[in-house]
Amino acid sequence: xxxxxxxxxxxxxxxxxGDDLAIVRCxxxxxxxxxxxLYSRVNDLMPETQQIILDLSGLQHTDSMGLxxxxxxxxxxxxxxxxxxxxxxxxxxRHLLGVTNMLAVFPVLGEEGIEFG
Numbered sequence: 001x002x003x004x005x006x007x008x009x010x011x012x013x014x015x016x017x018g019d020d021l022a023i024v025r026c027x028x029x030x031x032x033x034x035x036x037x038l039y040s041r042v043n044d045l046m047p048e049t050q051q052i053i054l055d056l057s058g059l060q061h062t063d064s065m066g067l068x069x070x071x072x073x074x075x076x077x078x079x080x081x082x083x084x085x086x087x088x089x090x091x092x093x094r095h096l097l098g099v100t101n102m103l104a105v106f107p108v109l110g111e112e113g114i115e116f117g
Contacts, residue, residue, distance in 0.1 A: 002043045010034040022049045023087075027058030028030035030066030039069050039091035053109065067096055074106060085109050 010028040015036060017023070045052055045109050060067070063071075070086075075082035085107040089097070097103045 010037050012038050014041060014045065016049075019048060020050045020086055021053070022051070023053045023055055025055045025058060028068065029060055030062040032063060032065035035065050035069035041086075046077060046082055046114050050082050051084060052077060052084050053087050054084065055087045056090065056093055059090060059093060062093055062096060067100065067102065070106070071102065083107065084099060 009024065010030055013025045013027075015025065019112075026038060026040075036085040041112055042052060042054070054073075056081075074084050087109045089108060094103070097106065
């Protein structure tokens with residue numbers, strides 16, 4: 001078996017903007033076996049952070065377990081009194097959310113980016 005560098009399937013970076021806003025940047029694959037990485041990082045931000053934005057521009061793929069994690073986070077955020085919004089959906093993720101009718105549930109920010117006040 002050839003030697004190769006082990007890279008994490010999913011990496012999650014949190015960028016805080018005061019107490020009101022956190023941007024969570026996801027890179028890699030949001031698939032079965034790693035969904036708890038995203039869930040625990042984002043859930044730890046609640047309810048202290050009023051607005052959480054999941055920047056999915058670095059996600060290459062997600063499966064049904066990844067979709068389940070996003071739904072779980074949305075429900076947790078709503079229960080905690082904060083908002084969870086999606087940013088930069090890939091075509092694959094947009095399609096997955098569309099066929100499951102979840103695009104109507106998740107707030108999706110404009111694809112051109114966001115501005116901070």
